[in-house]
Amino acid sequence: MFEKILIANRGEIACRVAQTCRRLGVRTVAVYSEADAQARHVQLCDEAWLVGPAPARESYLDAERILEVARRSGAEAIHPGYGFLSENPTFAHACEAAGITFIGPPAAAIDAMGSKSAAKALMAEAGVPLVPGYHGDNQDPEHLAEAAAEIGYPVLIKASAGGGGKGMRRVDRPEDFATELAAAKRESAASFGDEQVLVEKYLLQPRHIEVQVFADTAGNAVHLFERDCSVQRRHQKVVEEAPAPGMGEQRRREMGAAAVRAARAIGYVGAGTVEFIVHQDGSFYFMEMNTRLQVEHPVTEMITGEDLVEWQLRVAAGESLPRGQDQLAIHGHAFEARIYAEDPANDFLPATGLIHHLRTPEENPRVRIDTGVREGDEVSIHYDPMIAKLIVWDGDRPGALRRLRRALADYQVVGPTTNITFLQALTAHPAFSAAELDTAFIDRHHEALFPEPQAASDRVLALACLAEFLRIDAEAARRAAASADPYSPWHATSGWVLNDDNHHTLHFRDGDRDISVTAHYREGHYLLELPGGEIRARGQLDGNGDMRVDLGGVRLTATVVRDGATLTIICDGLTHELVCHDPLTVGMEDEVREGSLTAPMPGTVVSVLVTAGDQVSEGQALMVLEAMKMEYTIKAPADGVVEHIAFSAGEQVSEGAELLAIAANE
Missing domain, CATH: 3.30.470.20 (ATP-grasp fold, B domain)
Incomplete structure (x- = not known):
C-alpha cells in the first residue's frame, strides 16, 4: 500500500478519497486553486498545495504543475477522482514517465475508450450490441448531416471524447442539425480539448x-x-x-x-x-x-x-x-x-x-x-x-x-x-x-x-412573523445588556408602545403579491390577523437556532433564515421565501428595459451570432453563454431588429445583465 498519494481533484470526490486514505493510514496531498483556498478538501488532507488561479484550465487541469507538486511533496501515486484529468491518457502517460503511479487504468485503456467511435468498434468485435449510428473519423458537417439523415431522426450528437452530458445534443429536425452540431463541437472542445463527435439514433424512452x-x-x-x-x-x-x-x-x-x-x-x-x-x-x-x-x-x-x-x-x-x-x-x-x-x-x-x-x-x-x-x-x-x-x-x-x-x-x-x-x-x-x-x-x-408556485400559507406567514418578533426581542435584549439602564421600558418588546395600542403590522412580498399581517401582543403569545383568519401564536428559539412554535394549538419546529430583507421559511420539508418590505417603495424598483434580453445566469459569452441592425426571427440563436461547463443559447423571443449588443465574445456577464435589445416588428 502507498504511504502518500496526491488527490488531483476538488469538491466531494477529493473529500471522499481523503476519508478512505485516512482510514487506511495513507497520507494525502491536496491541490487547490486560489478560489478553493479555504475549501473542505484542503482542510481534510494532510497537506495542500496551490496550483493556480480559479479557472480549471489554469489550475486543476494543469498537468505539469500537478506532477511537479507530486514530485516535490513525495507522493507515490495520484488519484484523479472523476472529471478533470481522470480520463486523460496523456496525463496517465506522464505519471508513468515520472515514476508516479496513476490510480486508474493504463493509458492504453483510456485511449481505447476515450474515443467513443473507437470504443464502438472494439465492442462490436467483442460481440456487444451497438446502437445504430455513425462513429467514423469524417467530421465534415455535410457528411455528418448525411449520416444523420440515413440513420433517421431523432438523432443524438455526442462528443467522442467525453461524458457527463457535455457536447451532447438531441436533434429532431434536419434544419436544426448544423446549429446543434456547432454547439456540440464547441462544448466538446471546451470540456475535453477535442471537438470530434459521433451521431447515433436517439432511442425513445430507453x-x-x-x-x-x-x-x-x-x-x-x-x-x-x-x-x-x-x-x-x-x-x-x-x-x-x-x-x-x-x-x-x-x-x-x-x-x-x-x-x-x-x-x-x-x-x-x-x-x-x-x-x-x-x-x-x-x-x-x-x-x-x-x-x-x-x-x-x-x-x-x-x-x-x-x-x-x-x-x-x-x-x-x-x-x-x-x-x-x-x-x-x-x-x-x-x-x-x-x-x-x-x-x-x-x-x-x-x-x-x-x-x-x-x-x-x-x-x-x-x-x-x-x-x-x-x-x-x-x-x-x-x-x-x-x-x-x-x-x-x-x-x-x-x-x-x-x-x-x-x-x-x-x-x-x-x-x-x-x-x-x-x-x-x-x-x-x-x-x-x-x-x-x-x-x-x-x-x-x-x-x-414543476407545479406553479404556491402562495404563502397562513402557516408560513405566521412563522415569518414569529421569526421577526424573536429577532427583535433578541436585538432588544442585546441593547438592554449594553445599556446603562437595562430595565428602561424603551428596551421592552412586550407590547409596550407609547401612546398607542399594543399591535404591530408586518408587510411581506410573496412573489408579486403584497401581504400585511397585524400582530396583537397578548400575555405570552401573539394574536395574528392572517388572510385566513385569526390565530394564537407563540414561539421560542432552541439551541440549534430552530423555532419551537405553537400555532393555534399545533406544535411545530421550523427554521427561518434571514438574508437582508429575504426570509427563507423551512418547515416540514417545505421551503418558502418572503421579503419583508416597506410598502411605500412598491413599484420603485429598477425596471428592465422593454425588449432587452438578460443573462439567465452568470457566465462567459462564448459567441455573438448577430450584429446590431440584423433582422431576426422568433427562436433564432443570438448569443451563446457558458457557465459551469454548460452552454446556454439566448434566442429571439419574437421577430424584430437587433438594436444593440452589450457584450462581446470572451466577456463575463452577471446574472440579470442586459445582453442585447430587440425592437419587435409591428
Whole structure:
C-alpha cells in the first residue's frame, strides 16, 4: 500500500478519497486553486498545495504543475477522482514517465475508450450490441448531416471524447442539425480539448443502466452489479439507484458478463463503468465505458458493503482484487440524489452564491452524505455546481425510497437556488415509486414535477412573523445588556408602545403579491390577523437556532433564515421565501428595459451570432453563454431588429445583465 498519494481533484470526490486514505493510514496531498483556498478538501488532507488561479484550465487541469507538486511533496501515486484529468491518457502517460503511479487504468485503456467511435468498434468485435449510428473519423458537417439523415431522426450528437452530458445534443429536425452540431463541437472542445463527435439514433424512452467493473494486474475481472441512472436532466444524472428495478437474474448475468468482456478486451485495470442503453423489453446496447470511478459509485458501495476507493488503491499498488465474483452479492437497495445549486424551473441552469445556511440529515449506516462544501462556502461559476450527494440504504426499494424522502425533507440549503424541492417532487411521484423509469421521465411528468408556485400559507406567514418578533426581542435584549439602564421600558418588546395600542403590522412580498399581517401582543403569545383568519401564536428559539412554535394549538419546529430583507421559511420539508418590505417603495424598483434580453445566469459569452441592425426571427440563436461547463443559447423571443449588443465574445456577464435589445416588428 502507498504511504502518500496526491488527490488531483476538488469538491466531494477529493473529500471522499481523503476519508478512505485516512482510514487506511495513507497520507494525502491536496491541490487547490486560489478560489478553493479555504475549501473542505484542503482542510481534510494532510497537506495542500496551490496550483493556480480559479479557472480549471489554469489550475486543476494543469498537468505539469500537478506532477511537479507530486514530485516535490513525495507522493507515490495520484488519484484523479472523476472529471478533470481522470480520463486523460496523456496525463496517465506522464505519471508513468515520472515514476508516479496513476490510480486508474493504463493509458492504453483510456485511449481505447476515450474515443467513443473507437470504443464502438472494439465492442462490436467483442460481440456487444451497438446502437445504430455513425462513429467514423469524417467530421465534415455535410457528411455528418448525411449520416444523420440515413440513420433517421431523432438523432443524438455526442462528443467522442467525453461524458457527463457535455457536447451532447438531441436533434429532431434536419434544419436544426448544423446549429446543434456547432454547439456540440464547441462544448466538446471546451470540456475535453477535442471537438470530434459521433451521431447515433436517439432511442425513445430507453433506460440507462450501467455496470460497475473492476480488474487487477493479474488478469482478474469482476462486476459489482448494476445501477439504474435513467432519471436525467440535460443528459446528466439526477437520481441513481442500485440494483436496477425489475432486473432479473438472467439479464443481470448477461449484462455483467458483457461488461467484463468489455474490460478484458482492452486490458483494463482498476475501476470502470460500462454504460448501456436498455429498451423496455430488456434488450441492451453498449453506449460507452467510463474509465474512472463514477459520481454514483456510493450506491454500489451501499449494496455490496465494499469501499471502491480502497479497491482502487489496492489494485494500483499491485494487489489482487479483494473479492472474486462468487464472493460478491447484493444486499438491500440504495439511492443517490445529487443536490445541485441550480434552478430546475429555469431549465436547470446552474446557480451561484454564498451558502448562508446549511443543515443536513443526521448521518448513520443508512444515510450518507458525500460533500465538499460547508456553510459559508460559495458556489462559484468556475466549477460544477454540485453541493452534495445524498445516499440512503434500506432492505428493499420501498424502504430506501421512504428514507430518501425523509432525508430530503431534512436537507436545508439557503443561499443559491437548489434542486431540493424538485427532488422531493420527483421522489414523491407515483411513477417513480412504481419504478416506471426511462430517460424521458422528467419531460414526461413535467407538469407534476414543476407545479406553479404556491402562495404563502397562513402557516408560513405566521412563522415569518414569529421569526421577526424573536429577532427583535433578541436585538432588544442585546441593547438592554449594553445599556446603562437595562430595565428602561424603551428596551421592552412586550407590547409596550407609547401612546398607542399594543399591535404591530408586518408587510411581506410573496412573489408579486403584497401581504400585511397585524400582530396583537397578548400575555405570552401573539394574536395574528392572517388572510385566513385569526390565530394564537407563540414561539421560542432552541439551541440549534430552530423555532419551537405553537400555532393555534399545533406544535411545530421550523427554521427561518434571514438574508437582508429575504426570509427563507423551512418547515416540514417545505421551503418558502418572503421579503419583508416597506410598502411605500412598491413599484420603485429598477425596471428592465422593454425588449432587452438578460443573462439567465452568470457566465462567459462564448459567441455573438448577430450584429446590431440584423433582422431576426422568433427562436433564432443570438448569443451563446457558458457557465459551469454548460452552454446556454439566448434566442429571439419574437421577430424584430437587433438594436444593440452589450457584450462581446470572451466577456463575463452577471446574472440579470442586459445582453442585447430587440425592437419587435409591428
